[in-house]
Amino acid sequence: MSLEGKVALVTGAGGMRGVGRATALKLASLGADVAITDVRRPVDDLPPGEVRAEWQSIDSVAEEVRNLGRQALPVYADLSDGEQIAGLVAETVNHYGRLDIMVNNARAIIGRDKVPVTELEEAVWQHFLAINTTAVFLCTKHAGREMVRLGHGGRVVNIASNAGKQASADGAAYSASKFAVIGLTQASAMDLAPHGITVNAVCPGPINTDRMSYWEREQAARRGITQEEFRSQVVAASAERTPLGRIAEPEDVANLVAFLAGPDAELITGQSYNVNGGILFH
Ligand SMILES: NC(=O)c1ccc[n+]([C@@H]2O[C@H](COP(=O)([O-])OP(=O)(O)OC[C@H]3O[C@@H](n4cnc5c(N)ncnc54)[C@H](O)[C@@H]3O)[C@@H](O)[C@H]2O)c1
Numbered sequence: 001m002s003l004e005g006k007v008a009l010v011t012g013a014g015g016m017r018g019v020g021r022a023t024a025l026k027l028a029s030l031g032a033d034v035a036i037t038d039v040r041r042p043v044d045d046l047p048p049g050e051v052r053a054e055w056q057s058i059d060s061v062a063e064e065v066r067n068l069g070r071q072a073l074p075v076y077a078d079l080s081d082g083e084q085i086a087g088l089v090a091e092t093v094n095h096y097g098r099l100d101i102m103v104n105n106a107r108a109i110i111g112r113d114k115v116p117v118t119e120l121e122e123a124v125w126q127h128f129l130a131i132n133t134t135a136v137f138l139c140t141k142h143a144g145r146e147m148v149r150l151g152h153g154g155r156v157v158n159i160a161s162n163a164g165k166q167a168s169a170d171g172a173a174y175s176a177s178k179f180a181v182i183g184l185t186q187a188s189a190m191d192l193a194p195h196g197i198t199v200n201a202v203c204p205g206p207i208n209t210d211r212m213s214y215w216e217r218e219q220a221a222r223r224g225i226t227q228e229e230f231r232s233q234v235v236a237a238s239a240e241r242t243p244l245g246r247i248a249e250p251e252d253v254a255n256l257v258a259f260l261a262g263p264d265a266e267l268i269t270g271q272s273y274n275v276n277g278g279i280l281f282h
Helices: 019-029 048-052 057-067 082-096 122-150 172-195 214-223 227-240 250-261
Strands: 007-011 033-038 072-076 101-104 154-159 197-204 272-275
Touching: 007 019, 007 082, 007 122, 019 033, 019 057, 019 101, 019 250, 033 057, 033 082, 048 227, 057 072, 072 082, 082 122, 101 122, 101 250, 122 154, 122 172, 122 197, 154 172, 154 250, 172 197, 197 250, 214 227, 250 272
Parallel strands: 007 033, 007 101, 033 072, 101 154, 154 197, 197 272
Antiparallel strands: none
């Protein structure tokens, strides 16, 4: 499968072990040039491994993409701001002259949402909806308009979650934001179908990323272990509950994104596919 000549925009692409980075590298390895975006995060909001490695977010990912022989355009933007989203899409199209693939991967930093609904701060709820849902809508709107105008068709791939199909306790904001992404995926698939643009969602189960979680940091501190030690316990426990015996690596998710972004997925639209080792079937 080749994505030669295609241009992709990937949000939330700056994490050293994140799905966004894995997706940008996968699409580039198949021949696409990429625009990659992330917000500038304060050191306190970064996973410890990134701080130790002096990881430079999308600038580091851009270097990796260029090492694969493809072009990279890193653009810092805060997806809670609609004007920055419009600017991000415009900058991508001005730079490359086209936009074929929009991957909506960013999400609000998790942890503060992990409380019963009766304890959930309205500001946390609003922030989750803003980054996990409204930003996906606005990226689809602006990227979709450009794809329609340019007339080459296109692909939108939204990273939802198993939590967008089956909610858990202490997950009201996250689940609501991801259920909404699945609805948005179906509606925009129908709106954009006449233009040869497909819109699909990928729904991962737990992924072995080193994502920042305020909840995991707090739990680690309570137990007197490092955040990374606690994280590996979480990953091991999730793997034990998974029929295939391990949780997803970022690359497992990126592989499905690349398929949905490619020519072999031409007739697939409005779908929401799980990547989860068998923990949920619908
Ligand atoms: N990690 C998991 O276990 C898991 C499980 C199911 C689904 N997912 C989904 O997969 C996707 C990727 O997960 P991940 O663990 O790689 O993500 P992550 O938690 O590392 O976050 C993704 C990126 O979003 C960015 N971001 C946060 N706030 C932003 C803002 N205001 N503006 C712009 N960017 C912002 C972060 O900086 C980060 O690089 C997400 O949509 C997530 O919901 C993840």
